Amino acid sequence: xxxxxxxxxxxxxxxxxxxxxxxxxxxxxxxxxxxxxxxxxxxxxxxxxxxxxxxxxxxxxxxxxxxxxxxxxxxxxxxxxxxxxxxxxxxxxxxxxxxxxxxxxxxxxxxxxxxxxxxxxxxxxxxxxxxxxxxxxxxxxxxxxxxxxxxxxxxxxxxxxxxxxxxxxxxxxxxxxxxxxxxxxxxxxxxxxxxxxxxxxxxxxxxxxxxxxxxxxxxxxxxxxxxxxxxxxxxxxxxxxxxxxxxxxxxxxxxxxxxxxxxxxxxxxxxxxxxxxxxxxxxxxxxxxxxxxxxxxxxxxxxxxxxxxxxxxxxxxxxxxxxxxxxxxxxxxxxxxxxxxxxxxxxxxxxxxxxxxxxxxxxxxxxxxxxx
Numbered sequence: 001x002x003x004x005x006x007x008x009x010x011x012x013x014x015x016x017x018x019x020x021x022x023x024x025x026x027x028x029x030x031x032x033x034x035x036x037x038x039x040x041x042x043x044x045x046x047x048x049x050x051x052x053x054x055x056x057x058x059x060x061x062x063x064x065x066x067x068x069x070x071x072x073x074x075x076x077x078x079x080x081x082x083x084x085x086x087x088x089x090x091x092x093x094x095x096x097x098x099x100x101x102x103x104x105x106x107x108x109x110x111x112x113x114x115x116x117x118x119x120x121x122x123x124x125x126x127x128x129x130x131x132x133x134x135x136x137x138x139x140x141x142x143x144x145x146x147x148x149x150x151x152x153x154x155x156x157x158x159x160x161x162x163x164x165x166x167x168x169x170x171x172x173x174x175x176x177x178x179x180x181x182x183x184x185x186x187x188x189x190x191x192x193x194x195x196x197x198x199x200x201x202x203x204x205x206x207x208x209x210x211x212x213x214x215x216x217x218x219x220x221x222x223x224x225x226x227x228x229x230x231x232x233x234x235x236x237x238x239x240x241x242x243x244x245x246x247x248x249x250x251x252x253x254x255x256x257x258x259x260x261x262x263x264x265x266x267x268x269x270x271x272x273x274x275x276x277x278x279x280x281x282x283x284x285x286x287x288x289x290x291x292x293x294x295x296x297x298x299x300x301x302x303x304x305x306x307x308x309x310x311x312x313x314x315x316x317x318x319x320x321x322x323x324x325x326x327x328x329x330x331x332x333x334x335x336x337x338x339x340x341x342x343x344x345x346x347x348x349x350x351x352x353x354x355x356x357x358x359x360x361x362x363x364x365x366x367x368x369x370x371x372x
Contacts, residue, residue: 014121076103097141115371118145122283152305175360181293185270207237215278222328269294292352297344
């Protein structure tokens with residue numbers, strides 16, 4: 001099949017999933033055409049079956065805000081016409097689903113049928129899409145998609161709760177390449193981070209308000225009072241300056257490291273002893289799943305779709321949003337006993353294997369064949 005994938009090229013979960021999906025489909029012999037405004041961060045190296053089409057938005061003095069959606073729709077039409085595309089798979093509703101609808105109508109005038117699959121990822125539905133500025137267009141675009149999917153049952157429920165749509169939503173969970181993340185930790189790297197065998201605790205996110213990264217720091221500070229530990233904060237975003245300023249005033253500031261954006265998470269996660277995810281809402285929690293694939297137990301909130309992957313008391317623990325004391329106590333339950341820690345590590349890998357990429361990608365392939 002010739003498949004066009006439209007996504008954001010950033011470190012967010014939607015862009016990561018879209019890129020990883022395309023890479024696996026290419027390995028299986030499909031031709032994959034990525035359409036976005038810059039090369040996706042997870043798209044590295046050469047593959048004969050992968051093509052990248054950059055959306056260029058001309059700037060004119062007339063426009064205070066360059067019309068990206070129009071440029072995107074035009075690029076979709078061009079890619080479909082010149083590459084014998086069988087379908088468009090757009091990730092994240094805003095503005096991709098609306099642009100895809102526009103492209104579909106243009107192509108229909110040219111007597112070309114192009115099916116559109118829209119995959120909902122989270123804040124496109126729970127936050128941004130609910131804004132009255134966007135809601136009518138998002139609702140219409142979802143209804144007009146040939147197939148609508150969501151990455152968790154929770155997100156499916158939230159979509160029906162917040163939007164007046166009748167369109168069936170199919171749930172296809174996010175996935176992880178277990179082979180990629182299940183690596184032996186590099187002892188020299190671990191020793192560099194924790195020279196005195198401190199526990200290594202990791203958090204990774206885009207540092208937006210919804211991630212509640214301050215809760216990560218405060219949970220760590222309580223853990224560190226009982227067990228010598230190091231905190232690695234991976235990622236970047238609007239909340240980072242405030243978090244950094246806060247940590248500089250902490251007594252344990254030397255134990256907290258900001259690593260910024262990192263592409264090779266599979267090299268970092270295996271050295272971790274615990275992963276913290278304290279979000280106010282997660283439609284799924286892909287970062288937590290990648291940690292589990294690296295045999296890292298997860299301490300998380302019980303928000304959104306997280307209960308669909310983090311089984312409380314098995315591969316980690318869940319707490320109410322904002323309850324840093326409970327999260328730290330749960331972390332200590334795992335870290336204070338080597339035997340318990342080993343059990344939770346093994347269980348984390350077992351749980352991650354349920355979402356292995358080899359189980360999930362065939363579901364997308366079957367869907368593609370059905371709509372074609």
